[in-house]
Amino acid sequence: MKHLITAAALAALAATPAMAGEIRVGSVAGVTGPIAELVAPIVAGRNLAAAHINANGGLLDGDTLVLVLADSQCDPKAGVDAGNKVVNVEQVVAIVGASCSGATNGMVQSVTIPAGIPSVSDSATAPSITDLDDNNLVFRTAPSDAYQGAALAKLAWEAGYRKLAVTYANDDYNAGIAEVFVANFEGLGGKVTANQVHEPNKASYRAEITTLSGGGAEALALFAYYGGSGITIIRNALETGAFGKFMAADGMFDVSVIEQIGAENLRGNLMITQSASDPSNTSYQLFAEAYKSTGMDPGAPYAAHGYDATFLIALAIEQAGAADPALIAAALPEVANAPGEIIRPGEWEKAKALIAAGKAVNYEGASGSVDFDAAGDVPGFYSVNTINAEGKFEMRFLR
Amino acid sequence: MMAFLNFYLIPGVVLGCIYALGAIGISLTFGILRFSNFAHGDTMTLGVYITLSLVQFSGLHPLLVAPLAMVLTTGIVLGLDRTFYKPFRTSPAIMLVIASFGLMLMIRSVIQFFWGVQLQALQTGIQMPLEALLPVRFSENHLLIIGATVLLMMAVHLVLTRTKIGKAMRATSDNPELAALTGIDTEVVIRATWAMGASLAVAAGVFLGLDTHVETMMGFKLLLPMFAAAILGGIGKPYGAVAGGLVIGIAEELSAYPWIGTTPLLSPGYKGGVAFAIMVAMLIWKPQGLFRGRQF
The missing domain is CATH 3.40.50.2300 (Response regulator)
Known part of the structure; x- marks a missing residue:
């Protein structure tokens, strides 16, 4: 029954036409396919960021951030389809995703780079994405492999x-x-x-x-x-x-x-x-607490990265001052990197006030510092997981 | 030599059995209903998920509840035939093909909706080879799969040769106009075709689920090799489909055997292309297939 209600709600959401006071961002994820279980918590991370933003003043003049979900199936062809759907049909200004490297490569090369739409992937880790000729449109909060x-x-x-x-x-x-x-x-x-x-x-x-x-x-x-x-x-x-x-x-x-x-x-x-977050990091703890309160496990792979990718796009929209893809792409490194006042997960109101006052911000994310280099990549932190006596994964953060 | 038998030939035969069972349904629908049924793979998936629910509900071995799943799936497929295919009976084949394509997507979405997209298992854990047969490494599941396939094929053979409906099916497949003229009720033949195709597909899917795991794309992924098997054997020829399935399953596995030197003959990354290659080669040089099926 819960599935039914969620599906009905999603359908209702998808059917709503774009209206004033709404900024659409694509949320492209491998909802079905070989890593379906991993993707659900990532999407929940993205949705949590959107909820934080909308509950604390929204974007720009109180506009609502709407994440438009599309299924990239962890597959290059499906990634292109999902990208086409959100860019050409849903008219999004930026994209969070896609989930897998193959789907991301397909989506950005065939759809978003030609269309000039910036994308921030939260779980595509292939080294090949670093070398894309992407006009500075492709970013990721997931570190390169x-x-x-x-x-x-x-x-x-x-x-x-x-x-x-x-x-x-x-x-x-x-x-x-x-x-x-x-x-x-x-x-x-x-x-x-x-x-x-x-x-x-x-x-x-x-x-x-x-x-x-x-x-x-x-x-x-x-x-x-x-x-x-x-x-x-x-x-x-x-x-x-x-x-x-x-x-x-x-x-x-x-x-x-x-x-x-x-x-x-x-x-x-x-x-x-x-790819893991340092459990002693304040930003991670802030995220973990909020994420846990939604009934999810903050240790889920790339959930923190999903939160960060969405939050960064929102910050970039705010910094750009308009829902304009080119301006958002240019603003992304500005809000993610030093210098600037440090913003942590959930601190949307503070960030909004600072940006309105013309001050620089520097987002320190749940997954790490998320400082983009010239290729739009972030440094990586990892954990190693083994199986403990209870038959569960046991995580050790690698320093 | 033992490695060849254990790690190439036996898995190839198991895979071939699965392809063969699936291909019979495709070949029969092609022969009798005159269209390539894209929804066949997802019919298989549906049957596997019904089996999965029955296993979770009853706690019995998957093979014990599979017959009930076959009956339930057959019922669903007959309902789908009435709703989606019957209105197109006299239409050009392409309309049926498109209808089956749409149905394929619908069945899969329904499965994902009700059962979710997570990976599931009919049986968990690993199975070591049976001690008694060593050094030939046969796991219990593989013996069950091969044994059950042989039984099912004998049943298909008996139905097709000894029963009235089976003879009517073969007659319709060979020449539908002539069959209708002799007073064969084509609607009954069509229902029997769906029942046989769906049941065998469920069996194939359950075997695959036992050998690997259960997920919503499992049937779709088998569609290409099953079509290749049906074409290789000859469209409309159930025995051809069996032979074609076995040939393709074994060829896929053996293509990675180090026939020359110590490296695999064909990089296993391209294993999936073997079915394609065989299908294309057959269509070019012998489009009627091994068993002289219909040519299009």
Whole structure:
């Protein structure tokens, strides 16, 4: 029933025509697809930011920030469709999203860059997004995997692994992080015995695993989305006895991995890095408290990044003084970076007053400092997750 | 040699069984109703989700509740046929194709709406190979899947050759006008076709769910290999579909075997292209398929 009501409410919302006093921002996310479970908390983070903004004076002259949700399915084609929908039909002035690197690459290259619409992704991490020729329109609050791949390689080395097999799903995110991981692991002196791409969404990976296990690797570094091929590969590897230990990145960070494989099979055998917020950071604590009060878990991957991406777009609209895509794009680095008075999650009223007074602001987000560099990227912070005695993920922040 | 059997051939046969069961339905609807049913994959997904609910409700093994799911899915499919396809019976095939495409999207959305988009499982945990059969690594599920497929195919064979309705189905598939002239009630044949196609699709989906996991796109992802299998075997030929399914399943797995040297013959990243390649090659050189099906 709850689904029904939400769906009816969403439908009613979508049917409302654009009217005065309303500024539309696209919220493009992989609501369905291989990481559906991960996306729900991210969207909740975005919605929380919009709620904070609308409850504390709204945008500009009291305009309401409306997030228009579109499903990018974690797929490049669907990303283009979702981008087209929000840009051409819904006439948004900026976009939060898309969720996956492939969907984001598709959306920005085919739709938003040509249309001149700025986008801030909260979970696209592929290094390739850094190098896009984007007219300074593409930003992200999710750090590039150039950092995560290095962090995971270092962890593998410190855990005592010297020989690893690597496999990655055939998409932008997984190919990107695998490349960085391999380069870093070999840089540390490790040996990659096999490095093989695989096609996601197949029923069996026994053949691939057999080829991978040939070189005497101590563990498998697996770069995949859990719902695409990750879970099947771990299951097949355990069943065939080819690998017992696994390392993975945030595309695999979901409880369904534990639920489907069984905690007893994974305890001590699986290490997953994830882009995380420093729990001792004031900004994070402010966000975590507000997010928890909506009944959600603030530790959910990229939920804080979703909040930050939305909040930043709102700040940029305020700074630009108009709902104009070009001005918003130019204002984004101004509100995210120093110098300026520090603004933390939830402090919308303060930010609005400062901007109205012509003072500079510097948003310090829940996910980190969110200082954009020239490519629109932010520095990364990571945690490593293992499975504890209760069969839950246990997080350790990497400093 | 053992590695070839355990990690390439057996998974290939299991995959082939799943494709084969799904392809029978596609081949029959193509042969009898004269259109390519895009909604077939999502019919499969629907059946799997019904099975999932029955498993959660009863706590029984998925294969035990699957027959009930087949009946329920058949009922739904017959209702859909009445509502969506019947008005188009005399229309050009393209209208039916488009209708099935729309239905595909609708079925999937309904599934996502009621069951959610999360990953689910018919069975959790991992299955080690059966001790008794080592060094041949057969897991219990794989034996069940292959065994159940053989039983289902024998049942299909008996229905098609020994029953009146089965003979009517084959006659309609071979020549619909002649079949109608001889007094065969085409509406009954059509209902039987839907029932058989949907039931086998549910079985295929449940087997896939047992081997991997349950998600809302699972049937759609199988659509291409199932079409390839139906075309390879010959449109309208259920036995052809079985052969085609097995060939494509095994070919996909064996394409990654290190036939020459020690690296996979074809990078596993392109495994999905094997079904495509076989389909295209068949359409160019032997469009009637292995079992001399209808040519379009």
